[in-house]
Amino acid sequence: MDNFQFNVGTNILFGKGQLEKLPAVLEPFGKKVLLTYGGGSIKRMGLYDRVKALLADFEVFELGGIDPNPRVESVEAGAKICREQQIDVILAVGGGSTIDCSKAIAAATFYDGDAWEMIKKVNNPMIGRAAITKAVPLCTVLTLAATGSEMNSGSVISNLQTKEKVGFSSPLLLPKCSILDPEYTFTVPANQTAAGAVDIMSHILEVYFNPSPAYVADKISEGLLKTVIEYAPVAMKEPENYEARANLMWAGTLALNGLCAAGRAGQAWTIHPIEHELSAYYDITHGVGLALLTPRWMRYVLDDQNVEQFVKYGVNVWGIDASLDKFEIAKKAIDATEQFWKGLGIPMTLSELGIGEENFAAMAANAVQSGWLQYAYKPLSQEDVVAILKMCL
């Protein structure tokens, strides 16, 4: 087990009716609130009105219309409000995109320069987190089980002009409090529920395939994967099934708060950097991109060195007979992963999304240039990435 730090003091208020605590949660930070949200879903389900009513005693400014794959333009707009109005606390109401955008706003407010420059600096392994020195406190009300952003310090922002989607993090961006009421995910449509489930599983798999032994992290990872496998189909069939929504939500939060990575140091993710190119070029749903890439990546990298990891995955997560040949177990596990996502209705080929191979070389070049893939579970070259993308056609 490698050394690690686990310092995740987000106050999680989980369950029905927790929203009523919102005024008490925000009060210690001050009276000036920037309320951030995405499209109209929080208005349609009445959450927007309820939040506004609860904040009657606060001075509330708003930034709505935050897109999936949130844009740097929203970050700039939010930071401008925070600076001009001297905002005390940001309240993000929505899914990972709204929360990620709000984290970038929180940091950009105090950054002397434009937001994209800051994000690129923080993403640069040579400068890193030091580029963020101060941030507006952030609280969240989660409406989608997917990114885990509600209990971690990471964010991903897109720049459609430069066709870049860049991840960064700073301990200063960890939400102070996150309100997780599974009932606010009842209205999430089936396709987004499915994409969220893939995202959760991908966060776990990105670190589960790892050469560092970490038994506790393995067991937690396997348990969370089983949770998603158990409950994602239920939530899609019965959108108001509280147990299903609650378990998906909590699994999504724990999948990326550090528990699954604890004891596994020094390895970069593989699938996310490649998917970020797909999203940056085609603005597709993040979870769909991950689902497309993951089983193909697994087939591409499976070898004598790593087959035991796949065996562990197959036996402990998918319940595949441990007495079979190890490569047979590995292949069955990969097939099970692909079939599970197909069963959730995820389009599992790029062709279904109308995407051809015209940008594969450029996307692969960008993915490799990001610098992370050389530190991945199995380091990948540009040719490797193109080969994996071709398997997705």
Place this chain on the structure above:
Amino acid sequence: MDNFQFNVGTNILFGKGQLEKLPAVLEPFGKKVLLTYGGGSIKRMGLYDRVKALLADFEVFELGGIDPNPRVESVEAGAKICREQQIDVILAVGGGSTIDCSKAIAAATFYDGDAWEMIKKVNNPMIGRAAITKAVPLCTVLTLAATGSEMNSGSVISNLQTKEKVGFSSPLLLPKCSILDPEYTFTVPANQTAAGAVDIMSHILEVYFNPSPAYVADKISEGLLKTVIEYAPVAMKEPENYEARANLMWAGTLALNGLCAAGRAGQAWTIHPIEHELSAYYDITHGVGLALLTPRWMRYVLDDQNVEQFVKYGVNVWGIDASLDKFEIAKKAIDATEQFWKGLGIPMTLSELGIGEENFAAMAANAVQSGWLQYAYKPLSQEDVVAILKMCL
């Protein structure tokens, strides 16, 4: 899944050499440190000298000799030092006893009255946590995988005069930082390693047997139980096996930081209140008392209503064939629990400890009078407790 709050911002620094960060960890709180510890083990292994060297720039006061089942007298002594010397931060170096005692000291320092009165007040369901309004910040260096006190806000203090052992908690007592270096557990003797393993498993089982469905918590609980079952025997045979010590240590921390209970509200523990009577009367090792009681309690409460919980436990933790009759699975699971602890060398009868039934009635009366057993998984009367104790003879 029931509503819950999870707010556990202890900064965990896990792994080899993390102790070197101690000055940086303590610095923000101030220069006056109360160093607390137990017997001579931290001196024998050189940890005491290393801590003192690292604290060369601090003004260090000391309270050593804290006993297992820590006494209220140590709490009073520590609180006196904190008040007189205006201590800025308490540094507990040791196992759960030292940390628990330090939590009580942290609170008693600011309590207007004697420490035992405070503890009894906080333990009283009608007054509770409100009795603690302020506490000295606490950091810890853990030397025993067992109680989980390094990442939670609870404490248990004994009063040998009144033959009471009382648990209490307050969010103000959560350690600010805990340094977890598994190498500091290399010198833990086999019998204490075994008792620690039982303690960890018991913390999980106290909430695993629960009528509230909580799938994520189940999976995490099962994974942590499997971790202890995998690594406790290894750590006993090879005391310097880092992976074994590291996984036990991290499992012990996660077993009682709220993760295993998340989503399971409103149920009190059963075994700990009964064991606290054993420890209070006979000052036996806490883990030994838990091991004695748990399988007997399981056999005593197993019935048609709860057999499915035992089936889940047997199949998912002990790998018992799911196709067997449900009561057969339950009984095999209970036997496996008992045999596992026996295999670790734990004395599994009270007779082996020289304890007879002379105080059973009084202990049972106290356990029931504590008020918790009526809210337990299966509520227990004084007669029930006596019957369970008799099964332990």
